[in-house]
Amino acid sequence: MVRNWYTVHWIPRSREVGQSWTSSVVSTIYSLLYSVPLVFQLKPGVVLCNGPGTCVPLCISALMLRILGMKKVLIIYIESICRVETLSLSGKILYNLSDYFFVQWSALQKKYPKAIYLGRLV
Amino acid sequence: MNICDPEILQDLGYRKLILQIGRGSVEPKPLLGSDFTREVYRFKDSIAGDIQNSTLVISHAGAGSCLETLEAGKPLIVVINEKLMNNHQLELAKQLHLEGHLVYCTCSTLYETLQKLDFRSLKPFPPGHPEKFSAFLDKVLGFQ
Numbered sequence: 312m313v314r315n316w317y318t319v320h321w322i323p324r325s326r327e328v329g330q331s332w333t334s335s336v337v338s339t340i341y342s343l344l345y346s347v348p349l350v351f352q353l354k355p356g357v358v359l360c361n362g363p364g365t366c367v368p369l370c371i372s373a374l375m376l377r378i379l380g381m382k383k384v385l386i387i388y389i390e391s392i393c394r395v396e397t398l399s400l401s402g403k404i405l406y407n408l409s410d411y412f413f414v415q416w417s418a419l420q421k422k423y424p425k426a427i428y429l430g431r432l433v
Numbered sequence: 434m435n436i437c438d439p440e441i442l443q444d445l446g447y448r449k450l451i452l453q454i455g456r457g458s459v460e461p462k463p464l465l466g467s468d469f470t471r472e473v474y475r476f477k478d479s480i481a482g483d484i485q486n487s488t489l490v491i492s493h494a495g496a497g498s499c500l501e502t503l504e505a506g507k508p509l510i511v512v513i514n515e516k517l518m519n520n521h522q523l524e525l526a527k528q529l530h531l532e533g534h535l536v537y538c539t540c541s542t543l544y545e546t547l548q549k550l551d552f553r554s555l556k557p558f559p560p561g562h563p564e565k566f567s568a569f570l571d572k573v574l575g576f577q
């Protein structure tokens with residue numbers, strides 16, 4: 312008998328690379344309309360994400376779940392290895408919203424003291 | 434100065450050139466000779482084999498390309514596209530260059546870079562440590 316270790320779900324992308332601000336807000340809200348029901352259905356114990364903008368609506372949904380007292384969700388964010396000196400936009404948004412925030416270069420950890428630096432993970 | 438020219442590359446000591454051209458508009462012709470071979474393709478599911486069989490990799494500053502090449506232990510020249518200066522991916526290539534793992538140039542300085550290239554000046558690239566993250570996660574989630 313094979314156990315299912317995972318399920319796969321699809322949500323619309325929050326933002327394309329280089330997409331304009333105003334349309335990004337619209338597409339992020341659209342993505343949120345999918346993320347909220349999904350996260351409320353799955354009730355995850357941990358949300359683990361690695362950087363793309365699409366993780367932001369999922370994390371916001373997880374925060375809502377927590378604030379409403381429905382589940383104690385842990386939000387863990389790992390910044391991309393490409394980010395050596397500056398945080399990505401997702402990183403900047405989630406730096407204060409996540410429970411554990413990882414960076415992969417020491418210069419970033421100096422700039423963002425709440426971040427955890429364990430060296431390069433990749 | 435066309436870097437794909439067999440004469441130029443042979444002068445530098447190379448006998449084979451493999452070009453992955455993506456959606457590029459320039460499409461050099463493949464060549465098959467006893468002294469020199471040039472292969473050209475647009476996409477492959479994986480270029481790991483080509484990287485593994487190479488002596489030198491010349492790439493753009495994409496993180497995937499850099500990391501895949503360095504993890505395979507191959508010398509790497511990263512060519513920066515001067516028209517895309519605000520691309521954040523440059524941060525990684527710059528840092529890896531500062532640490533001595535790769536060489537960094539522009540299209541116009543590529544030939545000179547190839548001439549002056551000293552493989553021994555490049556430092557080996559240590560692997561990343563995903564196990565440190567999993568150990569952390571195990572601790573935080575109480576799975577010890």
